[in-house]
Amino acid sequence: MGARRIAVGLATILALVGCDAGAGGADDTATATTDGATTETAATPVATGTAAESGDEPALDGVPFLEPGEVSATEPATGAPLTVTNVRLGQHDGYDRAVFDIAGDGTPGWDARYVDEAVEDATGRVIDLEGDGTIQVILTGMGYPTDTGFEEWTGRQVATEGYPQLWELRFVGTFEGQTQAFLGVSGAGAAFRVFALADPVRVVVDVRH
Numbered sequence: 001m002g003a004r005r006i007a008v009g010l011a012t013i014l015a016l017v018g019c020d021a022g023a024g025g026a027d028d029t030a031t032a033t034t035d036g037a038t039t040e041t042a043a044t045p046v047a048t049g050t051a052a053e054s055g056d057e058p059a060l061d062g063v064p065f066l067e068p069g070e071v072s073a074t075e076p077a078t079g080a081p082l083t084v085t086n087v088r089l090g091q092h093d094g095y096d097r098a099v100f101d102i103a104g105d106g107t108p109g110w111d112a113r114y115v116d117e118a119v120e121d122a123t124g125r126v127i128d129l130e131g132d133g134t135i136q137v138i139l140t141g142m143g144y145p146t147d148t149g150f151e152e153w154t155g156r157q158v159a160t161e162g163y164p165q166l167w168e169l170r171f172v173g174t175f176e177g178q179t180q181a182f183l184g185v186s187g188a189g190a191a192f193r194v195f196a197l198a199d200p201v202r203v204v205v206d207v208r209h
Contacts, residue, residue, distance in 0.1 A: 065095075065191035065208050068133075071113040072194040077141020079106025082201070083150040084139065084179050087171055089158060095206040096166035098183060100139065102201045103150040109140035110203055112194045118182040122175040129184030130159060130168040135192055137205060139179040165190050165207040183207065 066072055082104035090097050102108055115136045118127040145151050158169040168184035183205065191208045 063193050063195050065193045065206070067191050068114045068189055071111065072192070073111040073113075074109040074140075077107055077109035079141070080104055081143025081148050081177070082106050082108055082139075082141055083143065083145060083148045083152050083174075084171075085150055086153050087155060087158065087169065087181075089160060089163075089166065089169060091163055092206070095208045096160075096163045097207075098137075098166065098169055098181075098205045100137075100179075100181070100203045100205075101153075102139075102203065104143075104148050104201075106141050108142075108196060108201065108203055110194055110196075111138045111140070112136065112192070112205060114188065115182075118170065118184075120172050121178070121180050122172075127170055127172075127182060129170060129182055131184035131186050133185040133188035133190060135183040135185060135205070135207070137181045137183065137194070137203075139181075139203060140177065142174050142177055142179040144174055164209045 082102050084100050085103045086101040088099040088101065090099075113136060115134050118129050118134050118136065119125070120127060152174060153171065156171050156173075158171075160167060165185050165187070166183060167186055170182045170184070172180040172182070174180075185207050193206050194203065196203050
C-alpha cells in the first residue's frame, strides 16, 4: 500500500429511511443548509475524478460500528439494476464518510469488509492505495449504463487531506452485476459501518476515528 504523503494527526444492517427520518429532516445536498446556515463543512477532496462533499447526511448514531474481521453484508439486491451516479466524501464528528449515490428502481445490496489487498475483480490487478488498511465495498444489483439508462460516475481516484481515517477512495466500476470500490484508511484496526438511505437511494460507509 502507498505511504501517506502528508501524515495527519460495516452485524449486517439495512437502514432504508428517508432524508427526513432519524435526522430531523437533514438535507442531503453538497452544501447543506438549515434556515440559511451551513450545518456542516467537509474538507474538499483532492483527486483525479472529483467527488462532491458528502454534505449534512443523517448521523444515524444508532447504526453500530463493526470491528475488523466482521463483515457487513445484505441479502441479494432486488428490483431493476442500479447505477452509481456520484461519490461523495466528508468528515463528521467521530468518523469519516463515503457516500455512493445510486440511481434506478431497485434496492441495492452490499458486501463490505477489510481485505489484505485491493484486487480489481475484472483483471486481478492489485491497486496501490494510501493508508495501512483497506476496506473493500461491493455493491450488488448493479448494471451497466446501457442496462439502467443512467450514466455511471466517471471518477476513479479520490485522495483526501486532513481526514483522520479515510485517506483514499478508489472507484473500480461495474463488472458482472457488481460495483467495486476500495477505501484506503489510516489503520487496519478502524471500526466501520455500512447502511442505505432512500429518497434518493445511497449507500453510506463510515470509518470511525
